[in-house]
Amino acid sequence: xxxxxxxxxxxxxxxxxxxxxxxxxxxxxxxxxxxxxxxxxxxxxxxxxxxxxxxxxxxxxxxxxxxxxxxxxxxxxxx
Numbered sequence: 001x002x003x004x005x006x007x008x009x010x011x012x013x014x015x016x017x018x019x020x021x022x023x024x025x026x027x028x029x030x031x032x033x034x035x036x037x038x039x040x041x042x043x044x045x046x047x048x049x050x051x052x053x054x055x056x057x058x059x060x061x062x063x064x065x066x067x068x069x070x071x072x073x074x075x076x077x078x079x
């Protein structure tokens with residue numbers, strides 16, 4: 001397990017230290033324990049909890065020009 005393990009917080013932005021990619025946690029699936037994330041480009045993805053525990057992450061602020069399709073409450077907008 002990653003010594004710097006961070007629990008995923010819905011609404012929080014993170015950056016993968018190894019790839020420099022930023023994403024926001026937008027949900028959790030209690031059944032599969034997957035973490036639902038949205039990238040800066042708006043792409044939705046899931047990270048399983050075992051993988052999350054191995055990632056080198058840091059908390060970051062969203063970019064000022066963040067324009068992905070989220071509503072005011074940080075929930076993905078219906079397209």
